[in-house]
Amino acid sequence: MTTRNDLDIIQQWIEPGSRVLDLGCGDGTLLQMLKGQKGVEGYGLEIDPDKITACIGNGVNVVETNLDEGLSQFADKSFDSVVMTQALQVMRYPHLVLDEMLRVGKECVITFPNFGNWRARFYLLTRGRMPVTKQLTYQWYDTPNIHFCTVEDFEALCAEKRLQVLHREFVAARVPDRQIKGIWPNLFSDTAIYHLSK
């Protein structure tokens, strides 16, 4: 789930008046916000019919697209920023999506749920079952989230791909995690937000 707080963090990394592509744009909340506050020219890609209808009604540019089929329709560097909030973990090939985001965009912003959060670890440790939490409410068999990662995993992927981390922010909804997330993000944050370039 993307909170208002997440959107505020993302927003500060988007240049005013830039061209933004939002992968899995939902009902278009982020793009509407970026259009209103930053005057961006934004396009969203979405596959869910109801969310597409919501975007159309909200006046958000939305293109019905299956992201697993890639972004080959877009030219290299045709966007200033490519954004993906809370969708990396549902992709069939997250690492290829990341490559595509940085081919199509000059920069990218990614948010994902941190599976390294202590609550998930504790759940698995004590119950021996795949974590079902307030943030991650699905059972293992019906979850659309097929590629979970932790903050450490994502850092390792960025290093392997030699990506430049321009900014990283960590979000935790609950106390005491919120106060101490800075000490050990991989343990205490529930959402990670990365700003990357090549």
Added chain:
Amino acid sequence: MPEVIPENSVGIVTPEVVQFDEPLTLACGRTLEQYQLVIETYGELNADASNAILICHALSGHHHAAGYHSASDRKPGWWDNHIGPGKPFDTNRFFVVSLNNLGGCHGSTGPTSINPQTGQPWGPDFPPLRVRDWVESQVRLSDRLGIRQWAAIVGGSLGGMQVMRWALEHPERLRHAVVIASAMKLSAQNIAFNEIARNAIRSDPAYGDGHYLERQAVPRTGLGLARMIGHITYLSDELMGNKFGRELRSGSFQRGQDNPIEFQVESYLHYQGDAFANAFDANTYLLMTKALDYFDLAREYNNDPVEAFRHALCDFLVVSFSTDWRFAPERSREIVEALIAANKNVCYAAIDSQLGHDAFLLPNERYEQILTAYMNRIEREGPAR
């Protein structure tokens, strides 16, 4: 005949004839000294004329898009599913204009009209038309109706081509373009089907030199055959399978019996062909399919659709249907990609339907939701842009 005219129908409508006496120079270089367009309108034009929607029809369409001409009509207009009170093109809120294009055979000047120079029907001598000629005649119609800027221009298939041409040629005269099941140009396969249809008409002995109206003849066989070919391409394999399968209309598969069998699908095609041959003009069919074949949105923009769409000022809604192989979803995606590259506002929905190209004419819940959402937005944003 409808038992009672439904509440969400525009009801009984009467076509109007609009006469134009200012000569219209056509893309082919010839001039029509005068011409008429037959139109229907639904709903009320508001005080600042900002709520008008123009409907552009496809190959065999006409002005009668919604409602009934009389209480004894068996069927309403061709897009009655979408036009009416509370429907996506809501006549309580919008003023909807539908016309029969120039070159048509439903009341607008075309091959069946009298050529003033000969006193005989134009027939095959009617000037060839291009999509841009239709757009120019529609611009004049807009002036006549006092509509400076359309809230939206809407069209499916060949109608979508008119919408896109409007957006490039008269960008300031529309705020929204709704392009449904269309393409920036036909594929070779599309043209091939059209040529078979034309050949069927031309090789009908009744067609002769094309002046069949003077001989009180109708190339019924050729026209019916043309429609049968067209009809196959408007439906999906899946739909034909579900609708007809290998069901028999008459005869049997009994071994040793020699009675000729007729499949349901054959009977259906014959019915469609016959109905069309009684309602349409062969020269108009030739003219319309040629306009369709020649349409090429970006040809004069260095064959670059992005460069072409840079001329547009309106926002776009593009819609395609999954089993449409005549105007496949890929063709719509090409439009969308060019619009994005040209930095234009665009929404695109790819609707699941087993109905093939014909889906754009038929009821579909998601299709209606999308059109409704877009039209609500148009109303909310209003003319101040």
